[in-house]
Amino acid sequence: MTGLGSNSYGSKKMGSGVYDVPDGVDIRGRYDEEFASILTKDALLFVADLQREFRNRIKYALECRREAQQKYNAGALPGFDPVTRNVREGDWMCAAVPLVVANRKVEITGPVERKMVINALNSGAKVFMADFEDSLAPTWENLIRGQVNLKDAVDGTISFQDKARNRVYKLNDQTAKLFVRPRGWHLPEAHIFIDGEPATGCLVDFGLYFYHNFANFRRAQGAGSGPFFYLPKMQHSREAKIWNCVFERAEKMAGIERGSIRATVLIETLPAVFQMDEILYELRDHSVGLNCGRWDYIFSYIKTFQGHKDRVLPDRVQVGMAQHFMRSYSDLLIRTCHRRGVHAMGGMAAQIPIRDNPEANDAALDLVKKDKLREVRAGHDGTWAAHPGLIPAINEVFEKNMANIPNQIQSMKREEAANLTEEDLLQIPRGVRTMDGLRLNTRVGIQYVAAWLTGTGSVPLYNLMEDAATAEISRVQNWQWLKYGVELDGDGLGVHVTLELFGRVVEDEMARIKKEVGAQKFKRGMYKEACKIFTRQCTAPTLDDFLTLDAYNQIVVHHPKGSRL
């Protein structure tokens, strides 16, 4: 092992209440003693090393995204790249799946909040994907407390006392295997400046977690391999290549074998579906599969085609996995992964348990089971659960339909999916647009942003799980409908979406939200600020890349101003 644990980077005496930082690093987030155990000088130097090594490549990759979007805006369609045909047609394999994660039939996901981390690890799922991304509002408190929680979890010492319920939470003897999902490339971490610039969010998430946990993880969880990651929102294999280099650098720093770190890439942008082989190829020594991130994928479809008037989507509720473009994406992902010897993971059904209505609860559970049955029959090796209450039912579907094998990598090759074409993957979803759809988008979008601004990144709304990805669909769908003044054809009244109509809808829905949540919560909450952000984004002349990039400025709190969180 090189460079870890020792104070190899030197230190200056730490005054109380000040982080001890290496040269060029400036922590602008609130000081906290517990946070200081994560933000150590050595750990920060590791993050700074990553930042310095990769910042230009990351900037270039993001610039390439902008260029590609300009081409789509000018009418081009995403498609397979003729230049990398040899990669798609070549006969190569990814490194063998580590035995310890061969069986991933049910994976629970959730933010890195302390009680949820314990509940998720104890949930009976095979894997827990601890999330710094779609389900986490990246406040300073959430992020660094999340790192503390993960460190305690990997150490096996995590506990939580719920005083109100007189309940203590601890880890069971058997727990899920931990995967960690850092943020996407686009998000800065504005509480940590490196050489005068905000750090790259995902390098902070990855770097701090890896630095503090790789050794214990490998001993306690990974049977000598790991740590394990999920990688979100990539659009091109050049981005996967950067991650591969980050992993190699981390392995070298830690003195662990190359290929120890393993990651599952979410295919959740439309351009990435044409890059699946290429992404696996770049990460072939570090890959443990791909996952259908269906919600961001729908968001990305709308975003990619923001300039295409002929590709306006129907109501959000109608864009499910039964749509041809979604089924094709899942089928091609399975075929691609199994051909390369790695897991093809399914995605998230948005339904969650409904406590106060048994009938509605049964109906929701039925929808989840149907979705999972489709996934396992199609050849997925496992899938996601949003809530512990869904795990027994999902597990039963996967166990029943996969006999006693840990995965279907060998048994479900799906060769026929090789015939899927660009047209299949891009086919416009069928369905209609309604006033109810516009209203629901608006009501959900505002409430989600309000929750996010107060530090909560996943919420139950109208009996569904809502997170950054699902809220993005609501936002860009409203934007698209407004931009093209579409007809709400499902209502048959000839009504078109205009700024004036949208203004009225926002007013009505704010009144409805106030009624639903109660005047007190409405006043205390950040609904008005959320409404401003959401409305501005839906009506912006140019589509903003991400809802959370705009809203992020509102949750950055620099010290010594003090924290309002």
Ligand SMILES: CC(=O)SCCNC(=O)CCNC(=O)[C@H](O)C(C)(C)COP(=O)(O)OP(=O)(O)OC[C@H]1O[C@@H](n2cnc3c(N)ncnc32)[C@H](O)[C@@H]1OP(=O)(O)O
């Ligand atoms: C598009 C994507 O990226 S999907 C992946 C990202 N999204 C997610 O991970 C969503 C994760 N899920 C959640 O955040 C929550 O389940 C929600 C917000 C959807 C619903 O939350 P709630 O309504 O508060 O759940 P509910 O009150 O039913 O919780 C009951 C218990 O289950 C626990 N629980 C609920 N969801 C989870 C979870 N995902 N992981 C761990 N524990 C959980 C709660 O902590 C609570 O524990 P307790 O009984 O010990 O107090």
Ligand SMILES: O=CC(=O)O
């Ligand atoms: O991250 C998952 C998604 O569906 O988006």
Ligand SMILES: [Mg+2]
């Ligand atoms: Mg996502």
